[in-house]
Amino acid sequence: MADTISFLKPREAVLSRRAAIIADLTELLPPECLVHEARELVPFETDAFVSYRRLPLAVALPKTTAQVAAVMKYCHRYGIPVVPRGAGTSLSGGAIPQEDAVVLGLSKMSRILEVDYANRTATVQAGVTNLNISEAVGIDGFFYAPDPSSQLACTIGGNIGMNSGGAHCLKYGVTTNNLLGVKMVLVDGTVIELGGKHLDAAGYDLLGLVCGSEGQLGIVTEAVVRLIAKPEGARPVLFGFDTSEHAGACVADIIGSGIIPVAIEFMDKPAIEICEAFAHAGYPLDVEALLIVEVEGSEAEMDAMLKAIVEIAGRHGVKTVRESQSATEAALIWKGRKSAFGATGRIADYICMDGTVPLGKLSYVLNKTSEIVERFGLRVANVFHAGDGNMHPLILFNANDPEDAARAEEAGNEILKLCVDAGGCLTGEHGVGIEKRDLMRHQYSEADLNQQMAVRYAFDEGWILNPSKVFPLDGRPAA
Amino acid sequence: MTLIPNSETDAAYIIRNAAGDGKKLALCGGNTRAGFGNSAEPAEMMNSTGLSGIVDYEPAEMVMTVKAGTPVAEIEAALAANRQMMAFEPMDHRGVMGTLGEPTIGGVFAANVSGPRRFVSGAARDSLLGIRFINGRGEAIRAGGRVMKNVTGLDLVKLLAGSHGTLGFLTEVTFRVLPVPQTVETIVISGLDDAAAAKAMAAAMALPVEVSGAAHLPQTVRFRFLGGALPSGEATVLRLEGLAASVSVRAEKLAAVMEAFGPVSRLGLEESQTLWRQIRDVYPYSDGTLKPVWRVSIAPSAGHQLVAALRLETGVDAFYDWQGGLVWMRMEADPEADLLRRYIRALGGGHATLLRASDAVRAGTQAFEPQPDAVAALSARVKQKLDPAGIFCPGKMG
Secondary structure: OOOOOOOOOOOHHHHOOHHHHHHHHHHHOOHHHEEOOHHHHHHHOOOOOOOOOOOOOEEEOOOOHHHHHHHHHHHHHHOOOEEEEOOOOOOOOOOOOOOOOEEEEOOOOOOEEEEEOOOOEEEEEOOOEHHHHHHHHHOOOEEOOOOOOOOOOOEHHHHHHHOOOOOOHHHHOOHHHHEEEEEEEOOOOOEEEEEOOOOOOOOOOHHHHHOOOOOOOOEEEEEEEEOEEOOOEEEEEEEEEOOHHHHHHHHHHHHHOOOOOOEEEEEEHHHHHHHHHHHOOOOOOOOOEEEEEEEEEOHHHHHHHHHHHHHHHHHOOOOEEEEOOOHHHHHHHHHHHHOHHHHHHHHOEEEEOOOEOOHHHHHHHHHHHHHHHHHOOOEEEEEEEHHHOEOOEEEEEOOOOHHHHHHHHHHHHHHHHHHHHOOOEOOOOOOOOOOOHHHHHHHOOHHHHHHHHHHHHHHOOOOOEOOOOOOOOOOOOOO | OEEOOOOHHHHHHHHHHHHHHOOOEEEEOOOOOOOOOOOOOOOEEEEOOOOOOEEEEEHHHOEEEEEOOOEHHHHHHHHHOOOEEOOOOOOOOHHHHOOOOOOEHHHHHHOOOOOOOHHHHOOHHHHEEEEEEEOOOOOEEEEEOOOOOOOOOOOHHHHHOOOOOOOOEEEEEEEEOEEOOOEEEEEEEEOOOHHHHHHHHHHHHOOOOOEEEEEEEOHHHHOOHHHHOOOOOOEEEEEEEEOHHHHHHHHHHHHHHHOOOOOEEEEOHHHHHHHHHHHHOOHHHOOOOOOOEEEEEEOHHHHHHHHHHHHOOOOEEEEEEHHHOEEEEEEOOOOOHHHHHHHHHHOOOEEEEEEEOOHHHHHOOOOOOOOOHHHHHHHHHHHHHHOOOOOEOOOOOO
8 A cells, every 4th residue: 555645643632532423423324424444434535546545533424414414513623534426436535535535425425316307407316327317317318417437436416526528529518517506515514505407506616616526515415407408419430550659649629620529538558458358349550649539419410520530630641540330330339448457457456647738739748758657667558538638548567566556646646747737737537536636735835725715714624624634734824 | 008028028117116115917819808897996907918818829739829919800811711710719808898909818717707618629738738927926827738638736727717818917828629511500590489489499409410500580670680690580600610511411411300390490610600600699689878787697497587587677678599598688777787696596506707798787797606615715816826916807707
């Protein structure tokens, strides 16, 4: 287990009252909604950023907004840290608890409350999984657009906390662009509603501020999300290129042409090899870079768009072109890409970076990334959303070797700094969590960070909501 | 006297001094949206027109960085030269507000101004990737960046968008742009009353044809559009944009479904462009009067119910954008703020903004939707963290 990232020192006043706190929580919640036996706490000690773990003091799994409010009010009164949790799929450690914290898990609030097709909205509880929404409305020809890779498991509450993206956000935007309203519990237990079925905020855009705030401003218990009519069909095309520069230039040209594909996915040679060995998707092994471009629409529209896209690829010296003539072929093209993380996990441990860079810097950053990783004696595979510049280098290492793990972490940090220096940012969709917290000063000046923290204070003066996350632990201003 | 800083440093200096002296500042760009908000306390005007010019524009990256005081017209011209546009179609308020001057991009984002495409492609705030601004302490702050996906830290960009100059003085904005669609076509369904139009628009939005504009223009306003050239009767209009090959396929499909609602006709590229610009700029109420004009955001299916309820009690004219969710209303006499807001609450919520009225009416009316106490208190705390001395446009949004 790595230990370079520190957590806040547990509050002694909280730890020493552990038994009393659990007794009090028992009063506030039904028995099945409270977890406090050490053995039962283990599943909550980490999230998908598994290198770090901390056992929480207790886990509250409320079933209603009123119960969430009661727990918040109590924790606020006694200064007990609260770590919100959806499905625990955070890749940045956003849901990792700490010893003096109550985990507030929303998994029992998993009902779709209303589907309103006339207004194209769904009102859901925060613990509903992302995919559940699309599945519930799919039969009627609608879907919910943001589709993070973990959509089978991750919850809408977690998506709001992290402002999650996905492969299709090139066309449809990320969570914040598809969120119309929330019901949320403030730190002192007050319940407020922001937004609704109408568009845009009255007053300050607190909804926009809350989305992506990583559980530091309050606990979202319900959300109103936008539904979109499902396209008639979707079809991918696969391109192989001799260099990543050619692939990168092709991406820029496709986007500049006026065609907006729903997805443009990029894989480099190591990623192609890993995925092909696992999925046997028929990927070309004699190319340096591979693009999967997907368009949506009717057959006639897709024909027209793909024709234009293939022409553009031709201008960039494309070596392999594979169009899908059937659903089976389309599925095969996606199969390799979709199994990328799993396939990589089969051959090594890996950490997945998430920096975003301007499109014009893709090739430069890819090359530099390889240099950095090589310098640390490690390997890297790149699989990412090229259309929006959101890179996902997977740094391969051996988790059983603490030195290897430390090197991977260090290489990752250098890559993220590289992304910032290239005009990008530390994280495009995974969030800061604990993982990138200590790099925040590389992206922001002291004044920038202080302003963000000041706004955070407006919501949580005692700094009890997910307190070890996002902002460097040192230099936090006094209230 | 108006303060016109010509650098970020100057702006910071002025604001730092003002905060020290407790001097109030009314922040603006070209001031073509003067009159937005509640009657604020008297303050010295400070505008961003001295900060002008395109800083960085990479058409292939579809991102533009400009100084906040850059005229919208200059930006639109630079984009048009590369066949690109701001997808959120910022409205020009000069007609309806009766103002003069040059709209600036800072004003667009400070007021989160969006047009007809907003209900599918997002508001101004959704296109805004990064900002620089001076907070109430006189510190230059950067938020967001210039990449499309960015979840690094708290999203102060969204907070500043739509804050009407009450949280900070914008000095630079970076936003996403999109290619201009190859062609545009509009399907017109004639003769539907407001309720039938709401049903037709909802049906259109449920089809996989990517409607990018859905408005309903009742009889009273219909003749004001396209010089009266729309077919007789109410006009429900649906816009399709994109590659020519794709638009024609979708137009056939949409027309076939809409024929069940009423007679269907079509408008080509140029007429469509004019029509949607007129809808965007609230052309029918750009009438040189001071009759109160409201902008109401509500659930699309509730828009026409709101108007129907009001009509029983007061003189009101209205038309609809955003599938019915954006209601433009011109009141004959009294703004009827209380009545209007009561009905909005009864219909599931939303918000009404008084855009235009005489000074006397304005003085007695809350221009922005009053907020529930807990939200108002939270907003006040947020304001305090950005503008501790309360020098930016005090009272405008409170």
